[in-house]
Amino acid sequence: xxxxxxxxxxxxxxxxxxxxxxxxxxxxxxxxxxxxxxxxxxxxxxxxxxxxxxxxxxxxxxxxxxxxxxxxxxxxxxxxxxxxxxxxxxxxxxxxxxxxxxxxxxxxxxxxxxxxxxxxxxxxxxxxxxxxxxxxxxxxxxxxxxxxxxxxxxxxxxxxxxxxxxxxxxxxxxxxxxxxxxxxxxxxxxxxxxxxxxxxxxxxxxxxxxxxxxxxxxxxxxxxxxxxxxxxxxxxxxxxxxxxxxxxxxxxxxxxxxxxxxxxxxxxxxxxxxxxxxxxxxxxxxxxxxxxxxxxxxxxxxxxxxxxxxxxxxxxxxxxxxxxxxxxxxxxxxxxxxxxxxxxxxxxxxxxxxxxxxxxxxxxxxxxxxxxxxxxxxxxxxxxxxxxxxxxxxxxxxxxxxxxxxxxxxxxxxxxxxxxxxxxxxxxxxxxxxxxxxxxxxxxxxxxxxxxxxxxxxxxxxxxxxxxxxxxxxxxxxxxxxxxxxxxxxxxxxxxxxxxxxxxxxxxxxxxxxxxxxxxxxxxxxxxxxxxxxxxxxxxxxxxxxxxxxxxxxxxxxxxxxxxxxxxxxxxxx
Amino acid sequence: xxxxxxxxxxxxxxxxxxxxxxxxxxxxxxxxxxxxxxxxxxxxxxxxxxxxxxxxxxxxxxxxxxxxxxxxxxxxxxxxxxxxxxxxxxxxxxxxxxxxxxxxxxxxxxxxxxxxxxxxxxxxxxxxxxxxxxxxxxxxxxxxxxxxxxxxxxxxxxxxxxxxxxxxxxxxxxxxxxxxxxxxxxxxxxxxxxxxxxxxxxxxxxxxxxxxxxxxxxxxxxxxxxxxxxxxxxxxxxxxxxxxxxxxxxxxxxxxxxxxxxxxxxxxxxxxxxxxxxxxxxxxxxxxxxxxxxxxxxxxxxxxxx
Numbered sequence: 001x002x003x004x005x006x007x008x009x010x011x012x013x014x015x016x017x018x019x020x021x022x023x024x025x026x027x028x029x030x031x032x033x034x035x036x037x038x039x040x041x042x043x044x045x046x047x048x049x050x051x052x053x054x055x056x057x058x059x060x061x062x063x064x065x066x067x068x069x070x071x072x073x074x075x076x077x078x079x080x081x082x083x084x085x086x087x088x089x090x091x092x093x094x095x096x097x098x099x100x101x102x103x104x105x106x107x108x109x110x111x112x113x114x115x116x117x118x119x120x121x122x123x124x125x126x127x128x129x130x131x132x133x134x135x136x137x138x139x140x141x142x143x144x145x146x147x148x149x150x151x152x153x154x155x156x157x158x159x160x161x162x163x164x165x166x167x168x169x170x171x172x173x174x175x176x177x178x179x180x181x182x183x184x185x186x187x188x189x190x191x192x193x194x195x196x197x198x199x200x201x202x203x204x205x206x207x208x209x210x211x212x213x214x215x216x217x218x219x220x221x222x223x224x225x226x227x228x229x230x231x232x233x234x235x236x237x238x239x240x241x242x243x244x245x246x247x248x249x250x251x252x253x254x255x256x257x258x259x260x261x262x263x264x265x266x267x268x269x270x271x272x273x274x275x276x277x278x279x280x281x282x283x284x285x286x287x288x289x290x291x292x293x294x295x296x297x298x299x300x301x302x303x304x305x306x307x308x309x310x311x312x313x314x315x316x317x318x319x320x321x322x323x324x325x326x327x328x329x330x331x332x333x334x335x336x337x338x339x340x341x342x343x344x345x346x347x348x349x350x351x352x353x354x355x356x357x358x359x360x361x362x363x364x365x366x367x368x369x370x371x372x373x374x375x376x377x378x379x380x381x382x383x384x385x386x387x388x389x390x391x392x393x394x395x396x397x398x399x400x401x402x403x404x405x406x407x408x409x410x411x412x413x414x415x416x417x418x419x420x421x422x423x424x425x426x427x428x429x430x431x432x433x434x435x436x437x438x439x440x441x442x443x444x445x446x447x448x449x450x451x452x453x454x455x456x457x458x459x460x461x462x463x464x465x466x467x468x469x470x471x472x473x474x475x476x477x478x479x480x481x482x483x484x485x486x487x488x489x490x491x492x493x494x495x496x497x498x499x500x501x502x503x504x505x506x507x508x509x510x511x512x513x514x515x516x517x518x519x520x521x522x523x524x525x526x527x528x529x530x531x532x533x534x535x536x537x538x539x540x541x542x543x544x545x546x547x548x549x550x551x552x553x554x555x556x557x558x559x560x561x562x563x564x565x566x567x568x569x570x571x572x573x574x
Numbered sequence: 575x576x577x578x579x580x581x582x583x584x585x586x587x588x589x590x591x592x593x594x595x596x597x598x599x600x601x602x603x604x605x606x607x608x609x610x611x612x613x614x615x616x617x618x619x620x621x622x623x624x625x626x627x628x629x630x631x632x633x634x635x636x637x638x639x640x641x642x643x644x645x646x647x648x649x650x651x652x653x654x655x656x657x658x659x660x661x662x663x664x665x666x667x668x669x670x671x672x673x674x675x676x677x678x679x680x681x682x683x684x685x686x687x688x689x690x691x692x693x694x695x696x697x698x699x700x701x702x703x704x705x706x707x708x709x710x711x712x713x714x715x716x717x718x719x720x721x722x723x724x725x726x727x728x729x730x731x732x733x734x735x736x737x738x739x740x741x742x743x744x745x746x747x748x749x750x751x752x753x754x755x756x757x758x759x760x761x762x763x764x765x766x767x768x769x770x771x772x773x774x775x776x777x778x779x780x781x782x783x784x785x786x787x788x789x790x791x792x793x794x795x796x797x798x799x800x801x802x803x804x805x806x807x808x809x810x811x812x813x814x815x816x817x818x819x820x821x822x823x824x825x826x827x828x829x830x831x832x833x834x835x836x837x838x839x840x841x842x843x844x845x846x847x848x849x850x851x852x853x854x855x856x857x858x859x860x861x862x863x864x865x866x867x868x869x870x871x872x873x874x875x876x877x878x879x880x
Contacts, residue, residue, distance in 0.1 A: 032677070085864060088618070089864060092620075092815045092818075092819055092860075093819075093864040096812070096816065096864070099857050107851065156677075209690070212687050213684075213688070216680075220680075248691060248692075249691075249696055251688075251691055251692075252689065252693070252695060253688065255684060256688035256689055259668075259684045
């Protein structure tokens with residue numbers, strides 16, 4: 001038996017297998033799914049493959065594939081069953097899953113009971129393990145640069161946003177459980193092929209700790225994280241043999257220290273260095289700029305004063321303004337006993353700017369939530385572009401893919417992404433779906449088109465956008481709002497919903513926002529905007545709808561609405 | 575799981591005997607589970623290192639008995655404050671520093687898992703990687719005949735201890751000022767801070783109580799099964815998770831009822847079906863509860879608002 005690892009064969013092969021399994025855990029954690037079913041998947045893969053290779057055929061490859069697929073199917077079923085769980089509940093459920101699998105393996109006679117299986121055919125050498133790990137890592141790196149990888153990051157940090165830009169949250173979750181099962185099952189099968197035997201005792205609680213240690217020490221949101229974590233967790237005791245007896249203790253302490261001191265794991269250390277360096281450079285360049293400005297007293301460039309006509313958001317079908325884009329029919333909704341919307345019906349016309357106004361608690365945001373799918377109304381129907389949306393109600397991802405996109409009342413940018421990445425994510429609903437289109441060329445074209453559009457956004461002097469690489473959490477409030485609007489526009493909405501886009505803005509910023517909405521309307525985007533300031537709406541909207549206590553008071557031309565006595569009574573309290 | 579009396583299999587007496595065994599175990603498990611769930615209700619974090627606090631009790635008591643020659647009962651008294659202190663230590667190293675993290679749940683779980691791993695390894699090191707027992711001379715098991723039921727002194731201890739502890743806990747939670755504060759913080763941490771509750775202090779108290787309850791439960795369990803190791807807590811922490819979920823997070827009575835039910839089911843299924851399948855039944859019930867009714871039997875659900 002020749003090996004690349006020399007004296008360390010067993011330790012190294014063991015490490016490689018656990019790293020493969022850890023990649024399955026990484027997939028779930030990266031998408032913000034706090035679940036640790038991995039060890040259960042490993043047990044299933046190990047015993048499925050073990051039974052196959054000891055009873056049916058000796059072919060290791062077929063056995064490993066069988067084990068991996070078996071665990072993948074279990075993963076899909078588990079992901080589906082646990083689809084409504086989140087947070088600690090999900091973690092506990094998956095720990096229970098591991099325990100149940102272990103108990104079942106101990107009790108089935110086909111899996112050899114507590115003694116497990118022996119006589120599993122051995123791998124000729126460790127090369128195939130290395131090749132497998134290499135392939136897994138390549139796929140993981142590709143994934144992290146793909147739209148699916150982006151979607152996972154947004155799911156983790158702003159799952160509501162992910163859903164509202166077209167990510168099918170439930171499907172992602174089930175699919176990730178499936179792939180996680182595939183990797184766990186594969187690793188389990190390989191574990192049997194490496195040692196020649198497997199026992200249920202290998203797949204218990206302490207193995208959960210090991211996998212979590214590998215993933216968290218390495219880093220949950222870097223494709224190389226589990227590799228680095230595995231090298232540390234399994235490599236350290238081998239390198240420093242005197243540590244041997246204390247290896248487990250050190251693993252535990254290391255896990256604690258990394259979680260507390262290095263939130264992104266060891267794999268994020270280079271990032272920390274880079275961003276520290278960038279901050280230092282920025283500070284220096286600001287100093288220099290201030291110095292030079294002070295000396296030359298150069299006039300600062302006016303920002304956002306030129307109104308360039310939009311072209312990139314124009315939708316071809318929007319040439320005829322005035323026909324009906326969406327019809328809301330008797331929408332009602334209540335929270336517990338409180339009626340938030342009561343039999344609201346109206347039309348939204350193509351190409352108009354429709355203002356939505358009403359006192360606090362009048363149901364404006366609820367109405368927007370119903371249209372965008374955040375809420376499923378208790379009754380009523382919506383027709384969009386002459387299709388009944390009955391099957392989309394309450395499903396923001398489907399509604400987003402149909403072309404209805406929104407911004408949020410409180411800012412929901414993704415903190416870990418740059419300004420450019422945030423805006424680019426808006427295009428998710430138009431992103432290539434490899435599994436659907438089956439064409440690399442088409443996918444590539446679509447991706448580069450989106451990239452080009454994103455850079456156009458930042459190149460325009462339309463408004464005060466930051467540098468594309470800026471970290472969004474450091475940006476001023478008004479700028480973050482503008483980024484949110486640009487992100488929604490990247491989706492090229494047919495209907496664009498804005499929930500108080502100008503709240504908390506300065507008058508200048510407010511004027512910019514409404515100016516931008518006007519331009520968009522000219523370009524053919526239909527807009528529904530919630531706003532408290534009646535004057536802004538009067539100046540910029542084609543029509544205004546007034547809500548009060550969940551009723552639609554009136555809808556019509558701004559001047560007509562503003563002078564209506566019942567509106568004055570309800571809204572202005574006159 | 576509990577040492578069984580010498581009563582013939584089958585018959586009503588056997589059934590009753592197994593039920594008593596189950597109740598005794600369930601009550602003690604409830605002590606551990608309620609302590610665990612107090613922390614969960616208080617902070618919304620998953621302190622898996624609680625298993626190490628559980629294991630630390632018997633382990634330290636064993637070392638005291640062996641090296642200092644104290645009795646098990648004195649050892650027990652000594653380890654209760656030590657376990658409480660250990661739990662507060664865990665709060666300060668692994669829970670508090672992560673409170674502001676966006677991925678708080680995962681990072682706290684991972685940090686506590688790190689503490690658990692390290693403490694277990696330390697415990698095993700102290701015991702020279704062996705599973706040990708209290709020396710027979712350190713305590714004696716005597717059995718009492720109540721009618722034709724056979725009840726050991728340890729079982730009586732388990733039942734009385736749990737009932738007294740729960741009465742005490744219920745008194746503190748329902749009738750005292752700190753108890754009201756604990757409930758307030760569990761219900762809405764933010765709002766109670768605005769109303770002047772020192773939530774930090776309340777949290778420390780909760781960790782103290784929770785640690786003490788772990789040690790309180792651990793000693794009788796280690797006496798009943800008489801094996802001590804660094805990993806002692808692992809089996810019980812998963813059982814505690816099960817009863818916590820089935821009983822409903824943060825619900826003391828729910829957890830208590832679920833624990834006793836688990837103890838009885840465990841004991842009866844071990845007696846009548848097969849000991850190995852009792853756990854399948856318990857965890858099957860856990861998974862089923864989570865799938866069918868994700869928030870447990872007594873629910874207060876929170877909805878993510880847009």
